Amino acid sequence: MKVAVYCSAKDSIPEEYLALGDALGTWLGEQGHTLVYGGATGGLMSRTSNAAKAAGATVIGIIPPRIKAAGRKADNCDELYMVQNMSQRKQIMRDMSDIIVCLPGSYGTLDEMMDATSSAIVGEHRKPTFVLNYKGFYEPLKQQIALMQSLHFIPEQEAYKPIFVETLEELYTQISNL
Numbered sequence: 001m002k003v004a005v006y007c008s009a010k011d012s013i014p015e016e017y018l019a020l021g022d023a024l025g026t027w028l029g030e031q032g033h034t035l036v037y038g039g040a041t042g043g044l045m046s047r048t049s050n051a052a053k054a055a056g057a058t059v060i061g062i063i064p065p066r067i068k069a070a071g072r073k074a075d076n077c078d079e080l081y082m083v084q085n086m087s088q089r090k091q092i093m094r095d096m097s098d099i100i101v102c103l104p105g106s107y108g109t110l111d112e113m114m115d116a117t118s119s120a121i122v123g124e125h126r127k128p129t130f131v132l133n134y135k136g137f138y139e140p141l142k143q144q145i146a147l148m149q150s151l152h153f154i155p156e157q158e159a160y161k162p163i164f165v166e167t168l169e170e171l172y173t174q175i176s177n178l
Contacts, residue, residue: 006108006112007044009044015045021047030054062083062089090111099178131163132167133164
């Protein structure tokens with residue numbers, strides 16, 4: 001299975017968050033999955049891709065010129081696709097993958113998560129989007145979603161929504177049951 005992973009590229013985040021990348025990448029490789037990710041270095045991106053590669057996974061990177069020009073192109077990809085911009089990167093990652101996993105991250109991760117969700121809502125795909133709510137990282141987002149539902153901005157019975165999981169073990173079980 002091809003698994004797109006959206007996550008932080010910051011090295012300055014706490015080690016326990018970086019370790020999530022090690023664990024997920026290792027699990028992906030051990031299970032024979034392929035990692036599809038942003039093709040850049042730093043933070044959870046490096047940790048996930050390096051661990052996946054070390055555990056035998058095929059690693060596919062999707063990178064726009066600005067990230068490459070900044071000297072952030074990963075050197076561990078089995079396949080590396082150069083794309084024109086971040087919008088194209090999101091689409092290709094989404095199209096190429098079978099499922100999507102969102103680890104903790106910042107604006108880019110939220111953008112990718114919302115893009116995957118909104119494109120599914122309008123029928124562009126039906127791939128599950130899993131969100132790791134490690135130690136409550138995404139609780140404020142869950143509260144925002146509940147507020148939008150209570151005010152009827154989001155239908156009470158959503159046709160598609162992200163699947164929040166609390167632990168990597170829960171994530172692994174959900175993926176294994178697909």
